[in-house]
Amino acid sequence: MGEQLSAEDPSYGLIVVRRWNVHEPTERTGRWRFAVFLDILLHLFLTVILFSVFLVGHPDASFWVTLLVLVGSYAVVSFVHRVFLQWWWRATLGKVLLGVVVVRTDTRRRPPLRRLAGVWLGTSLIAAIEGLLNGL
Numbered sequence: 379m380g381e382q383l384s385a386e387d388p389s390y391g392l393i394v395v396r397r398w399n400v401h402e403p404t405e406r407t408g409r410w411r412f413a414v415f416l417d418i419l420l421h422l423f424l425t426v427i428l429f430s431v432f433l434v435g436h437p438d439a440s441f442w443v444t445l446l447v448l449v450g451s452y453a454v455v456s457f458v459h460r461v462f463l464q465w466w467w468r469a470t471l472g473k474v475l476l477g478v479v480v481v482r483t484d485t486r487r488r489p490p491l492r493r494l495a496g497v498w499l500g501t502s503l504i505a506a507i508e509g510l511l512n513g514l
Contacts, residue, residue, distance in 0.1 A: 392489050392497065397469070397477045400486045409476045416472030421459065425452040456502065461494045 394410040395402050428451040432439075439447075464470050468479040468488050482489050 391483050391493065392480050393483045394473070394478050394480055395486075397474075397479050400479065400481050406478045409478045410473070413470065413472035413476045413478060416475060417459065417470045420471055421452060421456050424455045428455065453502070457495075457498055460498050461491065465489070465491045465494050 393405050394413075395404075395406060425448070429448050432447050432451070433444075436443075459470055464473075464480060465488065467474060468481065473479060480489055480494075481487060482493075
């Protein structure tokens with residue numbers, strides 16, 4: 379099925395490189411960080427739109443339902459963008475704008491959908507737990 383990744387591998391077996399030269403040896407971390415910032419802004423923008431549509435249709439929903447829809451909207455937008463679109467294009471919209479793509483470190487080819495979903499789940503859970511712990 380593929381090589382097993384080490385638990386200590388912080389890259390999840392993926393690397394961000396220039397779109398037109400995927401075989402270059404160095405990772406483009408500066409562009410990647412700015413692309414992530416653009417992606418988060420996009421996720422927030424789309425979440426606000428979805429959440430606004432929900433509020434128009436359900437103006438008297440309870441607090442917990444409203445909170446669940448808000449968090450769920452962001453999760454769905456983020457998942458579709460960072461897993462499906464990134465698998466299809468090898469990049470999120472932020473990465474496309476900055477001219478970088480995500481490739482496997484071993485073959486420099488498109489990462490498998492399962493690995494992208496695992497990376498999304500791992501980073502999302504870590505961010506959520508960190509946010510909860512900082513809030514306590």
